[in-house]
Amino acid sequence: MNIVKVGMADLNVASSPDKLRTTGLGSCVGVALYDKTTKIGGLAHVMLPSSTLNKGELNPAKYADTAIPKLVENMERKGANRKRLVAKMAGGSQMFTFSSSSDIMRIGPRNVEACKDALNKVGIRLLVEDTGGNWGRTIEIDCSTGILQVRTVNQGVKDI
Amino acid sequence: MKLFNYGEFQFDVLKEVGNIGAGNATTALSKLISKEIDMKVPLVNIVSFDDIANFVGGDEMVVVSVYLRILGDVPGNMFFIMSVDAAKSLVKELTGIQPSQGDFSDMELSAISEMGNILIGSYLSSLADFTKLNMQPSVPSVAIDMAGAVLSHGLIEASRSGDYALAIDTEFLEGNEQVNGHFFLLPNPNSLEKLFSALGVPVE
Numbered sequence: 001m002n003i004v005k006v007g008m009a010d011l012n013v014a015s016s017p018d019k020l021r022t023t024g025l026g027s028c029v030g031v032a033l034y035d036k037t038t039k040i041g042g043l044a045h046v047m048l049p050s051s052t053l054n055k056g057e058l059n060p061a062k063y064a065d066t067a068i069p070k071l072v073e074n075m076e077r078k079g080a081n082r083k084r085l086v087a088k089m090a091g092g093s094q095m096f097t098f099s100s101s102s103d104i105m106r107i108g109p110r111n112v113e114a115c116k117d118a119l120n121k122v123g124i125r126l127l128v129e130d131t132g133g134n135w136g137r138t139i140e141i142d143c144s145t146g147i148l149q150v151r152t153v154n155q156g157v158k159d160i
Numbered sequence: 161m162k163l164f165n166y167g168e169f170q171f172d173v174l175k176e177v178g179n180i181g182a183g184n185a186t187t188a189l190s191k192l193i194s195k196e197i198d199m200k201v202p203l204v205n206i207v208s209f210d211d212i213a214n215f216v217g218g219d220e221m222v223v224v225s226v227y228l229r230i231l232g233d234v235p236g237n238m239f240f241i242m243s244v245d246a247a248k249s250l251v252k253e254l255t256g257i258q259p260s261q262g263d264f265s266d267m268e269l270s271a272i273s274e275m276g277n278i279l280i281g282s283y284l285s286s287l288a289d290f291t292k293l294n295m296q297p298s299v300p301s302v303a304i305d306m307a308g309a310v311l312s313h314g315l316i317e318a319s320r321s322g323d324y325a326l327a328i329d330t331e332f333l334e335g336n337e338q339v340n341g342h343f344f345l346l347p348n349p350n351s352l353e354k355l356f357s358a359l360g361v362p363v364e
Contacts, residue, residue: 008209008312009323024219024308027316047209047312047319055321062319095313096227096301107316136309138220153222153305154263 049114178202219308226276
């Protein structure tokens, strides 16, 4: 069993018995896709809601609207079937609270919304989410089971 | 990568920026707790997002952080980051309150926030004096959590134009008590040119 690391603004695909892990999600959202039949999993670490914010060269893994289609594509290339894919996601917190609710400060909830829209667009059902709050998360999807483990500093560990 | 097309000279200037800012901040800290504080030579680095938390012990390292946004001519982000132990002992030296076991009390959090406010305030005001630029700190906010989750907040603006950020990191330490911490200045990418032009530094 290997643990495949997914960095910030990055995505990757693995299959059973390997796991995919991304650490230190704050306002970023981790979107995990899974195909139960082929036991292929995919994980994206999304930083920003929309690629329309992009200036310069585009890294599709960074934005919700480009990361999710790209992840589906990469998983299909490995043998997963788009019709069987289901999604789980975690993150999108507000690490710091300010009285002014500027757009930058609300980036976590906006990321969560954008990921849901992007999943809708590709027709993938969101099974469960652990989003919001004001704490960081580290997540790991086990490609042999599809279970997403969410670890936090003060809120314990849970499997979703 | 066009964004950070800077040479050694520009980096030296940014090091000096870190030196002046953090120098004033550590002097302020030293006065607050009446102890001598040493400061390391600032590190100016173009870091990939994945590496940024390595300065403070990795993505999942639990850190105490005070975060302020810089408003005005050169928008950016500023962090004051310490380990949990360092924060507890600094609060003790500052307030004389015995540290609570486990979680931080409201009193301790408030002291950390105020300390961050004073130190980052003196960092920025010395820079503003030096550059004659308008730099105002936002109100401070405290988070105690994984370093990756905390620092990524300062990368949001930079992430729109690349997968790298320019970080000016200055570490300080108090001799034998092993109290140490970091000041992180993350200017927004388009703030750098304003900073350089205010200092009369040519940029290609």
